[in-house]
Amino acid sequence: MISIANPARFLAIANAVLPGLAGLTWIVLALGLWMAFTAPADYQQGETVRIMFIHVPSAWLALFAWSVMSIASLGVLVWKHPLADVAAKAAAPLGAAFTFLALFTGAMWGKPMWGTWWVWDARLTSVLVLFFMYLGVMALRAAIDEPAQGARLVAILTLVGFINIPIVKFSVDWWNTLHQPASLTRLDAPAIHPDILWPLLVCALAFTLFFTTLHLILMRAELRRRRARTLRLMAVERA
Amino acid sequence: MMDNLFGLGPYSGYILACYAAAFAVLAGLALWARLSDRAARETLEQLEAAHPRRAPRTEA
Numbered sequence: 001m002i003s004i005a006n007p008a009r010f011l012a013i014a015n016a017v018l019p020g021l022a023g024l025t026w027i028v029l030a031l032g033l034w035m036a037f038t039a040p041a042d043y044q045q046g047e048t049v050r051i052m053f054i055h056v057p058s059a060w061l062a063l064f065a066w067s068v069m070s071i072a073s074l075g076v077l078v079w080k081h082p083l084a085d086v087a088a089k090a091a092a093p094l095g096a097a098f099t100f101l102a103l104f105t106g107a108m109w110g111k112p113m114w115g116t117w118w119v120w121d122a123r124l125t126s127v128l129v130l131f132f133m134y135l136g137v138m139a140l141r142a143a144i145d146e147p148a149q150g151a152r153l154v155a156i157l158t159l160v161g162f163i164n165i166p167i168v169k170f171s172v173d174w175w176n177t178l179h180q181p182a183s184l185t186r187l188d189a190p191a192i193h194p195d196i197l198w199p200l201l202v203c204a205l206a207f208t209l210f211f212t213t214l215h216l217i218l219m220r221a222e223l224r225r226r227r228a229r230t231l232r233l234m235a236v237e238r239a
Numbered sequence: 240m241m242d243n244l245f246g247l248g249p250y251s252g253y254i255l256a257c258y259a260a261a262f263a264v265l266a267g268l269a270l271w272a273r274l275s276d277r278a279a280r281e282t283l284e285q286l287e288a289a290h291p292r293r294a295p296r297t298e299a
Contacts, residue, residue: 041248050259097264176273210269214268221278221279231286
């Protein structure tokens, strides 16, 4: 795994994998969209259950992206691996976008079902904090000119911020929230009928493939930018 | 006015707003990533053309 993770080999693998991965992503996204609109209406929530097929995968990806950044941050601080900071940087805007989508679709679902766009309960508030944390790490990185120093500071902030991930996940168990408890990731069987569960799982797979594809593209772009920066510095040194 | 669009019931406006937002965010991300990658590739190609690597020394 470590041997794959050198920039040159990563670029070769990314170039080989990306066309097929992108094609698969669009196919699964189209399948997910079709399943989302052909699934039966929920007996309690009616047609609004279709919001779940976007809201839940977005929320999962919001947590997943920060987890990816946290693992990459360990790579920055412990192993000082050249690809680790590239991976962390590429994941941040994707995580921010999925967190925004989770918040927006949650508000859109909350209004007809709860009668309100927003409440300051533990789940919603901790996800809003997660969104600001994404903006914070991107702002911190943009504010520091020296890339290595920026990478270290962002890695520390990311690892400190990881404490919010279990808070988001278990907030519905630890506190009384208007947001419902987990329906899928339970110790017993999922509390969702298969007719709704399958479209949800396909949409989650589609969003995960989408994240993976864009993460690879953004990592490739970042590696190219870093190579260009090195060439510019070498040209300045020679001049 | 926004009731029961496409047979999605009385809250169809909320449902369609979610899917429109998801489309906008995903399409925007995909477009931004592609443009960013292409710009980085073109910049790198220009720099590599301007500063070619030395050819490896060959045995005589």
